[in-house]
Amino acid sequence: MRRYVALLLAQFRVSAAAAMAYRANFVLEGLLSLVWIGLALLPLLVLFEQRESVNGWDASASLVVIGYFTSLRALLEGVVNPSLNDLIARIRTGELDYVLLKPVDAQIAVSASHYAPWKVVDLLGGIAIIVWALVRRGEMPTAGQLALGVMLFGAGAIAMYSLWIACAALSFRLVRLDNLMFLLSAVFDTARWPVHVFPGLWRVLFTFVVPIALITTFPAMGLLGTLTPLGALGTVGGSLVMLVLSRLAWRAAIRGYTSASS
Template sequence: MLRRYLRLLGVRLRASSLLAMQYRGDFLLDGLISVFWTATALVPLFVVFQTEQQNIEGWSFGESLLVIGWFTMLQGILEGAINPSLTGVVEHIRKGTLDFVLLKPADAQFLVSTERFLPWHATNVVAALIIFVYGFNLLGRGPSLVGVLVSLVLLGTSVLLLYSLWILTVAAAFYVVKVDNLTYFFTSIFDAARWPAPVFRGVLSFVFTFVIPLAVMTTFPAQAMLGRLPWTSLLWAVVGSILFAFISRQVWLRSISRYTSASS
């Protein structure tokens, strides 16, 4: 079963790549635009550290760059792999054409989640690696092997959290149909992940840690690379991402059961 779905994922990735490469000029232009928007994410950080003290809530400029690096990587995954496919679900629901997906001999959630990819957002991964190198160069040291391994585990939990939150957002379309503003709102909220978690206090600190866990997605991996993430935080990140995935799956199945096609 797993091999079958991996093969299907490979087919869809190839199809998206071939579609993107049909217009190579557009492919290169989109890649350059992606790099430009990645660069703009660094601007607020440069501005703050030029006008304020040498650190923000205990985070130096080099350490904050690591958070930006994780934000850049996850933004590429969100815009290149998660968002393109799942926003198509809203159109399917609105037009009543989700029937064509439900009738296929594969899990509907998998099919709608892998419908389309935008491969030029892979430039975000390259940009993130460059930011990591620059950040550690400013710090005068490199990450430990354990720190890298832990951060890779947290990359998996972060992607799972992003995907689960997006599934929950899209599932709202089964009830209210038009959720464009909600998806834009979620994308805007994610922009806050570019800042280290200690910047947010009070209610925002609670929301960005437990409700919309932005801190788990970018600050925790950065702390892991710096070697100062408590093991209990790693455990809670793994358990929390699995819990989010389970909840989003149950919400999806319940939403599918309420779906009314165009022919009904």
């Protein structure tokens, strides 16, 4: 455990140092993050200008979902995506060999190998949106709701990570996987909306097949106090099942790794 904490810290240090080696880039990316957050809010504000609520979701409740979405996207674009893009490149060049030669779990080592540190702006932005939404709502969550909201944020992060790791496991066989990653990112984008705004079949798809609902809608409902205990259990259980499945996919992929030739 101590080794993994040291490893994650060392990787963060190296990655942050690499990012800061290009100072102008660092500042620009931070500013761009702010612009993106603003743009992400725009469709929601336009929609709720026209109507009070959509399928039971009003503007401030939907803003909480956007807050969750922005924070999780910060994790995705700040840690998961850079790391897995790096993994795909390493599989193609055979440099993954050097990861597999280390006495640490390769999945942990590659999952947090690269960071985009300026995404911390997005993470803070997401939290600010949630706070703003709660203030607008005029109703602060109880301590229990807050604890559930934080716990389900973790569950959502695990569910999202599992989807991406399963996709990365595929890249061992397919090697060129950029398009699948783009598709997954596009699907993830729907998580900015509460799952209930989608019509029937889509809602089923986003709850059970590509469980986007686990990532943002249910955690937001947890914070707002509208999630049933069964829903909370389902969110945690579902994310853990996804984690186990993605772990199995990863292990199968490592067993079949053929390494690029010298």
